[in-house]
Amino acid sequence: MLSNIKKTNLLINRLNENKLYIYTANFNVFYVFCPKQKFSIEANYPLAISNGFEDVNGIVDASIKYRFAEGELFKYGASFTFDYLKEKLPFNYQDLDKDYFFYHVNGFTEMTIPSAEKIHPFVGVGFTYVICKYEYFNSMDHLFDIAETEKEKNPGFNFKLGIQYDFTNSFFVQSYFHYIRSFYKSRFNNETIGINYNQVKFGIGFRF
Known part of the structure; x- marks a missing residue:
């Protein structure tokens, strides 16, 4: 028993x-x-570098990221990025405004270098939606010109390649190359045409 x-x-x-x-x-x-710091917010200055796009002035680039998985060397997540750039088109006695609004949804991967843990290369790829808002003159009876506004909305894709440097566990600086390709249909022959809006970005971020 x-x-x-x-x-x-x-x-x-x-x-x-x-x-x-x-x-x-x-x-x-x-x-x-499950990463400890799942979210980060970023603010960057976008510098336009594509041919025919160099005279466009960068206003702001803002992003929010969510990290849903983490390994020993890599973190994986999704992000939403908004860009705003502006161009002045000289026309006779008045400048015409042309505004570019970019919306990017990406998946991304960040890497930690074991020998330099403050440095994090990253790469991202995803979809882009571009809204181009511009002014133009519409002549009425050839007596005077009236500035009107029109919008173009075009889809595309984007690719990010960059690097981050940590000042603290939460605060970092970064720079990255942003390849942006958009497509629109020509009004003359209905042909689909691709346009590059490539940018180099410099900014800061905060993880939480």
């Missing part, structure tokens, strides 16, 4: 040890794949 009780207690202890191992393993998996 006493022997059976000892066997039962031994079995219970082993079951408890197995439960503790399972809980610990589950916690470790959760710790590895």
